[in-house]
Amino acid sequence: MSHKFTCNAVLFDLDGVLIDSTPNILRHWKTWADEHGMDIREIERVAHGLRTVETMRLVAPHLDAEQEARLFAEHELKDLTGITAVEGARELITSFNGMKWAVVTSGCRKLVHLRMGQAGLPVPEYLVTADDVISGKPSPEPYLKGAQLLGVKPQNCLVVEDAPAGIEAGTKAGMRVVAVASTHTRAMLAETQADGIVDRLADIRISPTGDGQILVTCG
Template identity: 50%
Template structure:
């Protein structure tokens, strides 16, 4: 027996702009993230499970700081992890419908808000065959990472609008909280979700199952 087709999510009001998270939202990088963090954890005698449970959707430096090795240079350790991530793009693919949706959006009406650094974001977008937006808010552009709302607030401002007029697509608890705290409407993408959780917002499998309008 075939599985039922997931329903289409129709969003009731139009938006001025769309803000996307990257990992797990526009593209699936779970294989890379798993390999890199397991390697880093093993190299420092950590159990990788607690790291994997909280790293998703957060800046590398915030995760490294949370599991800091006594006496270690947090910024240097963060750079090591990011270098491994930049070097490894095997298995990265776009979420279904992401490329088609982006191609229909005016370039000045959408932005990327990611916990990745700019170099890593560019590398992963290229690996997934996705375009580079004119507005990108990356890890080094904010003082506080998700779940802080700073990234989404900044992206809305750069697009010439306000957060309450923006639709956010996210996948992780930290990002969903950031979008909601910024004042945006948030939709959770579930296609590449590594762990089940209750998002507290509408959710949809991928971009083939959602409909909304811009004004």
Template identity: 45%
Template sequence: MSVERSSIAYRAFLFDMDGTLLNSVAATERIWTRWAIRHGLDVAKFLPTIHGVRAVDTVARQNLPGVDAQAEAAQLTVEEIEDVEGVVEVPGALAFLKSLPPTQWAIVTSAPMALALRRMEAAGIPRPEVMVTAEDVSAGKPNPDCYLLAAQRLQVAPEECLVFEDAEAGIKAGEAAGMDVMVVTATHTHPVVTLHGQIADYRGLSIAVDDGLIRLSSHH
């Protein structure tokens, strides 16, 4: 665990959902594998590209003739809402969120609201006062709009936010928003090479709040 940037204090923590607060890889890959096979895609090459971005963007990127990206994404979302088997919290996430001041954290996800709430419920993750979802922005991650919107709704400056992310698109979105990023590696199968701080999960993490500023610390 490297939380060496933890001497820095923040006004808000912004969390991606899938792969960051909860692990939905099994369900996501089950559903997208079926879709990829149906459309004749190379599953092994395709699956790594789906994480952290909006379904509509993933579908559109395939440039499949005669495929309506909005309609396909809507259908995939329905399937994902129906299948939350194996969706669980990233270890320690719930306890960590409960320790945060309620008005100083948000969830910023590429999932649509209905799917996000369903997965959060399955994993036992509470709904924050501020949630930014796929419907809230016209350009999804890696575009920074979603993170900037969350900061605006929390009424904090972007540079006062720490983003918790697991996927490349989300990390880029946090960087582009001018925010510090903490990479959560819980759902990664390979070591992550990053200049950002990283944590495996939330166990052993604690916070101190002083004058509205949140400071992160780790104890082993």
């Protein structure tokens, strides 16, 4: 069953939506967990969609999260092993052809540029990163910032996400959300407030409506 949405702009999460970075990210979290005598499963349970510093505040409140996050980022910047574009990402991005889109991610700006370059994807003109907000997902701040950059009202934006924290951020921002079942199962995503769920990013297609809007077909 397909869903169709009309909007003025599409806001994409990055990791798990446009690029596949999960093995790389989990490898770094496993190293960090081992160094601090922590259970990687506890980190995996909460980390998807959150900024590194916010994950660390949740799982290790006894540590200096800001300092730990800076060190973590230094290691990530040196390791792009296994970073690839998700199937259909390049085709979907290039199909915008002047229509409005942005990336809203929990990663830092420098890392976003490196990962998108490694994956062979163009860095968008409009980009919101962990460096640009006070509160990361599931706060609506990142997506509201994206809408502001694009000059589009939140209710006229469509979000494409893979993580419950990001879906919550989009819905709190007053946007409709399409969830991609890449890092979470359809059953898990069905428990969120996503307006639609697709199995793959390649199941999403866009086209102009002729009146300045974007028609997004899912499924």
